[in-house]
Structure formats: C-alpha cells, structure tokens
Amino acid sequence: MTNEALIATISQIEAEAETRLGAQYVETFIPAARLHSFMTRIKEDVTLAFDYLFCVTGVDYADHLQMVYHLESILHKHVLVVKVKTDGRETPAVDTVSDIWPTAEFHEREAYDLLGIKFNNHPDLRRMFLDDNWGYPLRKDYKDDIHIVSR
Amino acid sequence: MGIIKKKQDFEVNDYPPVELHEGGSILLTKLDDLVNWARSNSLWPLTFGTRCCAIEFMAVGASRHDMARFGFEVARATPRQADLIIISGSINYKMAPVLKRLYDQMADPKYVIAMGACAVSGGPFYYNSYSIVKGADHVIPVDVYVPGCPPRPEALLFGMMQLQKKIRRERNFSRRKKR
Numbered sequence: 001m002t003n004e005a006l007i008a009t010i011s012q013i014e015a016e017a018e019t020r021l022g023a024q025y026v027e028t029f030i031p032a033a034r035l036h037s038f039m040t041r042i043k044e045d046v047t048l049a050f051d052y053l054f055c056v057t058g059v060d061y062a063d064h065l066q067m068v069y070h071l072e073s074i075l076h077k078h079v080l081v082v083k084v085k086t087d088g089r090e091t092p093a094v095d096t097v098s099d100i101w102p103t104a105e106f107h108e109r110e111a112y113d114l115l116g117i118k119f120n121n122h123p124d125l126r127r128m129f130l131d132d133n134w135g136y137p138l139r140k141d142y143k144d145d146i147h148i149v150s151r
Numbered sequence: 152m153g154i155i156k157k158k159q160d161f162e163v164n165d166y167p168p169v170e171l172h173e174g175g176s177i178l179l180t181k182l183d184d185l186v187n188w189a190r191s192n193s194l195w196p197l198t199f200g201t202r203c204c205a206i207e208f209m210a211v212g213a214s215r216h217d218m219a220r221f222g223f224e225v226a227r228a229t230p231r232q233a234d235l236i237i238i239s240g241s242i243n244y245k246m247a248p249v250l251k252r253l254y255d256q257m258a259d260p261k262y263v264i265a266m267g268a269c270a271v272s273g274g275p276f277y278y279n280s281y282s283i284v285k286g287a288d289h290v291i292p293v294d295v296y297v298p299g300c301p302p303r304p305e306a307l308l309f310g311m312m313q314l315q316k317k318i319r320r321e322r323n324f325s326r327r328k329k330r
Contacts, residue, residue, distance in 0.1 A: 131245070142281065149280075151279060
C-alpha cells in the first residue's frame with residue numbers, strides 16, 4: 001500500500017486520528033482511549049495487516065509523555081508510526097498492546113522502568129533493569145545529587 | 152646490617168624475633184622471597200568482564216598476547232579459585248554489590264586491577280550518568296590502575312606485571328626495615 005492510500009485508509013477507520021506523512025514514515029496521532037481498539041483493528045484488517053511491531057519508544061515532552069509504536073506489515077511492506085500522548089506527567093498511563101503483539105511486553109516494561117509510563121492490563125509490569133525505589137531516570141526532570149555529576 | 156642490641160628496640164608483641172637484624176631475619180626474608188615468587192607467578196584472574204574492555208581482556212588471554220606466559224595461567228569462572236579481579240569495564244550501581252560479593256568470596260591474598268577509563272574513574276560516564284559508579288575503587292580496593300579506552304593488550308600486560316612487581320615487594324613473614 002502506498003503512503004497516500006495508507007493515510008486515506010487510516011483516517012477512514014479512525015475518525016479521531018491525525019495522520020500525516022512524516023520525514024520517513026506515515027505518522028498518526030491516536031487518542032489514548034482509542035489506542036487498543038485501533039491497534040487491534042489495524043492488525044486484523046487484511047488490507048493493513050500490521051503484524052510486526054518493531055520499535056516501542058517512550059518520549060518525555062516536558063508537559064506530557066508520549067508513546068511511539070513503529071509497525072510494519074511483512075505481507076504488504078508498509079510502515080506506520082502510531083503516537084499516543086499521555087495526559088500529563090503525574091500519572092501517565094496508556095493501554096497495553098502486549099496482548100496484540102507479545103513483543104511489546106518487554107518493551108513496555110522498559111518504558112515503565114525508565115520513564116514511568118503505566119500500561120493498563122499489562123500482564124507483568126515490574127521494573128526491568130533498576131531497583132524498585134530508583135525513580136525514572138530518563139525523565140527530563142530526574143534529579144540525583146549523589147550519583148550524577150552534572151556538567 | 153648491624154645487630155640490634157638496645158633493649159628499647161624490642162617490642163613485646165613483635166613478630167617472631169628469630170635473629171633480629173635490621174630489615175628482618177635472613178631466614179624469613181628468604182621465605183618471603185619464596186612465597187612472593189610463587190604468588191606473583193601464579194596469579195589466576197577471575198573471568199569478569201562488564202563491558203568492551205572485556206574484549207581486550209580476552210585478546211590478552213588469547214594466543215597472540217597470551218597472558219599465560221607471565222603466570223596468569225587461566226581465567227577461572229569462580230572467585231574461590233581466583234587470585235585477581237581484572238575489572239574490565241564500567242561498574243554500574245546495580246553491579247556494584249555483585250562485584251563486592253565476588254571480592255569477598257575470593258581467598259586471600261587477593262588483588263584487583265582496574266582496567267580502562269570506566270573502572271578507573273567512570274570514564275566517559277563520569278558526567279550526567281545516573282547508573283555508572285565513578286571508579287571501581289568506590290566499591291573495592293584497587294592495586295593497579297590501567298588507563299585507556301580500552302587499553303591495548305600490551306598496556307594491560309604491563310599493568311599485570313606491575314602488580315607482579317608489587318607482590319614481589321610484599322613482606323609476609325619478615326619485619327619491615329626500620330627507618
């Protein structure tokens with residue numbers, strides 16, 4: 001599917017999505033409440049068939065946090081980037097996609113570990129690398145006067 | 152090398168006063184030499200590599216550089232059989248208790264070489280890092296520091312031989328020379 005056809009199809013199945021062509025891939029912003037149903041839909045749709053989640057990223061944008069999912073279809077050879085904003089940075093939470101793509105289970109644990117984004121319905125949301133009382137070191141406002149020598 | 156005659160030079164709990172001379176007795180000095188010769192020429196390192204310096208460490212163990220020539224015969228995978236930790240790579244705060252435990256599990260005498268910038272001082276992770284210990288000597292005592300990022304195998308071999316020199320100067324049985 002070409003990028004133009006992909007943009008048209010995405011805006012057809014999800015009215016609230018803001019879809020545009022990014023620097024490399026087609027990017028779409030999805031409201032956090034609609035994420036799980038949208039992801040299920042684009043995986044099971046035979047014309048889209050996004051069966052490969054190859055990158056899960058958490059981003060800290062000062063006023064909110066964001067999750068970025070890179071999806072590819074092995075069958076159709078097209079790529080889509082799905083972005084979800086969390087509401088605020090106090091209790092950021094989005095739905096898990098680990099029941100759709102099992103690879104997301106570890107990726108989401110990592111995002112929880114380093115950025116503190118909670119994933120609703122995640123089967124095993126524990127810290128992955130750091131101790132339980134560590135804090136979220138990849139956040140921009142992370143402070144540690146003992147361990148960090150800042151420059 | 153005069154014989155000490157004055158009584159106030161003797162202390163009550165001094166180490167065995169077999170033929171007290173300045174600088175210790177001939178018998179025990181020679182015993183020291185023998186022990187140090189054995190220890191310094193049979194230093195088995197622990198298989199311990201935390202980052203890319205471990206690759207250089209492996210190169211030192213492999214056939215081209217071959218640390219076995221100098222008595223670092225074989226890297227042991229258990230601290231019980233090792234005499235030496237070569238900290239090859241950065242130590243992060245989660246690894247630090249593990250390193251401490253490995254050091255505690257080793258039998259005395261035990262030695263530590265900090266290999267590379269990370270183990271010496273935190274290296275490139277010194278600034279703005281939340282996870283890297285700023286030098287392995289915050290965790291365990293270090294005998295020899297080998298700088299470099301990573302050090303050449305020759306540099307590590309030089310550091311290991313410096314450690315051998317240090318061990319050969321140790322006094323285990325005889326008394327230290329009075330100054």
